[in-house]
Amino acid sequence: MKELDITELERKFQEKIDNEIRIEPNDWMPDAYRKTLIRQISQHAHSEVVGMLPEGNWITRAPNLRRKAVLLAKVQDEAGHGLYLYSAVETLGADREETIDDLHTGKAKYSSIFNYPTLTWADMGAIGWLVDGAAIMNQVPLCRCSYGPYARAMVRVCKEESFHQRQGFEIMTKLAQGTPEQKAMAQDALNRFWWPALMMFGPNDADSPHTAQSMKWKIKRHTNDELRQQFVDITVPQAEMIGLTVPDPDLKWNAETGHYEFGEINWDEFWQVVSGNGPCNKDRVDARRKAKEDGSWVREAANAYAEKRKARKAS
Numbered sequence: 001m002k003e004l005d006i007t008e009l010e011r012k013f014q015e016k017i018d019n020e021i022r023i024e025p026n027d028w029m030p031d032a033y034r035k036t037l038i039r040q041i042s043q044h045a046h047s048e049v050v051g052m053l054p055e056g057n058w059i060t061r062a063p064n065l066r067r068k069a070v071l072l073a074k075v076q077d078e079a080g081h082g083l084y085l086y087s088a089v090e091t092l093g094a095d096r097e098e099t100i101d102d103l104h105t106g107k108a109k110y111s112s113i114f115n116y117p118t119l120t121w122a123d124m125g126a127i128g129w130l131v132d133g134a135a136i137m138n139q140v141p142l143c144r145c146s147y148g149p150y151a152r153a154m155v156r157v158c159k160e161e162s163f164h165q166r167q168g169f170e171i172m173t174k175l176a177q178g179t180p181e182q183k184a185m186a187q188d189a190l191n192r193f194w195w196p197a198l199m200m201f202g203p204n205d206a207d208s209p210h211t212a213q214s215m216k217w218k219i220k221r222h223t224n225d226e227l228r229q230q231f232v233d234i235t236v237p238q239a240e241m242i243g244l245t246v247p248d249p250d251l252k253w254n255a256e257t258g259h260y261e262f263g264e265i266n267w268d269e270f271w272q273v274v275s276g277n278g279p280c281n282k283d284r285v286d287a288r289r290k291a292k293e294d295g296s297w298v299r300e301a302a303n304a305y306a307e308k309r310k311a312r313k314a315s
C-alpha cells in the first residue's frame with residue numbers, strides 16, 4: 001500500500017477513536033495498535049490464569065464450607081475471565097497456543113502481584129479486597145476501551161470482580177473483629193499486600209513507555225498514577241473503618257488537594273518481580289507448564305473424537 005494511503009487510513013482511524021466509535025476485528029487498524037492490544041490483552045489473560053494459583057492454594061484449607069464454596073466460585077470466575085480474554089486476543093489474529101507458550105517460556109508478562117506467596121487465610125481476604133479492588137479500578141475504564149471485543153469482555157469481568165472484592169473485604173472485616181490473633185493475621189496480610197497492590201497499576205507515568213500512546217488510542221482512559229491515586233483514596237478509609245493500619249508512615253490526607261499523599265513505592269522490587277525474580281515467579285510458571293502437560297491427553301482425546309465425528313459425517 002502506498003505511504004499516502006496509510007497516512008490517510010491512520011487519520012481516519014484516529015478520527016473514529018476521537019469520535020468514540022469502537023474499532024471491531026475486521027476494521028482497518030495500524031499494526032502498532034494491534035500489537036499493543038495483543039500485548040495488553042494476552043498479559044491480562046495470563047494474569048487471570050496465573051492469578052488462580054495463589055488462591056487455589058487455599059481452597060482445601062478454607063475455614064468452613066461457605067468460605068470454601070465462595071472461594072471455589074471466585075477462582076472459577078478467574079478461569080472464565082482468562083478464557084474471554086484469550087478469545088479477545090484471537091480476534092486480533094493472534095494464535096492462542098502461541099500466546100500461552102509465550103507465558104510458559106517466560107517471554108510474556110503477567111501481573112506482578114501473583115508472584116507473592118499466600119501464607120495465611122487472611123491473604124484470601126487481602127487479595128479479594130486489595131487485588132480485586134485494584135483490578136476493578138483499572139478495569140472499569142477498560143469497559144470503554146476503543147477495541148470492541150476487549151471492552152465488552154470487561155463488562156462481565158467487572159461485575160464478577162466487584163463480587164470478589166466484597167467477599168475479600170468481608171473476610172478482612174470478620175478477622176479484624178475477631179480474636180487478637182485473627183486481627184493480627186489480617187493486619188499482617190495487609191502489611192504484605194499493600195505495596196504490591198499499589199505496584200499493580202504499573203510504573204509511574206514518567207517511566208511508563210506505553211501510556212501516552214495508549215491514551216491517544218483510548219485503550220487506556222487514565223494513566224497509571226491517576227488510577228493508583230484513586231485506589232489509595234478509596235481504600236485507606238476502608239482500612240480505617242475496619243480498624244486496620246495501612247503500612248505507610250508517609251500516608252497523610254491533604255485537605256487542599258482532596259487526596260491522600262503516600263510514600264515512595266519500591267520500584268527496584270517491582271522491576272525485579274516483573275523481570276522474573278519475585279518470590280514465586282518460578283513456581284507460578286512451572287505450575288502452568290505442568291498443567292498444560294498434564295492436560296495434553298484430554299486435548300488429544302477431544303481432537304481424536306472430533307476427527308472421528310467429522311469422518312463419520314463425511315461418509
Ligand code: BYC
Pocket residue numbers: 039040043044045047048051052078109110111112113131132135138199200201202203207208209210211214220224274
Ligand atoms: N505487572 O508502560 P506501562 C487480575 C509492564 S488483575 C507486570 O505502564 P501499559 C486478577 C508492562 O506490561 C491484573 N508487568 O504498560 C485480579 C510493560 O511491559 P512490556 C491484570 C507490568 O501496558 C484478581 C512495562 O511494565 N490486569 O487479572 O501501558 C484475581 C511498562 O508499563 C505491570 C491487567 O492486566 C505489573 N503490575 O500499562 C485474579 C489489566 N505494570 O509489555 C486476577 C490490563 C506494568 O512493554 N492491563 N507492567 O514488556 C493494563 O491496564 C496495563 O497493561 C497496565 C500496564 C496498567 C498493567
